[in-house]
Amino acid sequence: MKRSPRRGMCAAILSLEAVTLGLTTPVMISLTDVPTSVALLVGLGLAVVCLLLAGMLRSEWAYTAGWVVQAAAVGLGFVIPLMFFLGGVFALLWGTAVLLGRKIERERAAAYAAYEAEQG
Template sequence: MSDDRTRSPRRGMCAAVLCLEAITLGLSTPVMISIDKVSTGTALSVGLGLTVACLLLAGMLRKEWGYLLGWAVQVAAVALGFLVPLMFFLGALFGLLWGTAYFLGRKIEREKAAAYAAFDAESA
């Protein structure tokens, strides 16, 4: 079986979203530190924790549970808006990107599998 048949477009797109989201979450850490209502320890643990979670998760998307954890990260990114109000918008934006990558990737996988099945049936 060729490499193109086994490569997952959903995994690639979702991993890209998580990597870009990690940058955004990492940059939210100094913003949280600069505002008075968030302690430095909380800002570092939440901001950098979510950043590391995104990067680790980008590599764990071979299993279906990785996508479930990806949805949890999207919820956490939106909830970060309670500390940094701009994150309500950015979290929702990344949630939309994640959902688009997830559902469009699944559709592409189904259509690709159907096309290969039709080609194999035609060639046999």
């Protein structure tokens, strides 16, 4: 069974991002005027969404949802300014993983096709 390099890279990024987003919760509670319930819902909610998406990357729609999470992480910068930077870093990592993963998958498919044609 072939493993998808795109899925592996994107799942790793979402898992690391879940930790970062989870850690925004205590920051929002202690350093901002955001109510505790909203901070818990946003911070931990986004972290859980990241972990769930990491497991759902077999479906193409999950990659689109991953872009939505990236936008939400950058948007969190309006509450915690450092998240403009951290969210941007994760968005760049996400985009790189998606594009590089697709390229690797295409090249791998071409190599398998060439091998099959040669054996064939």
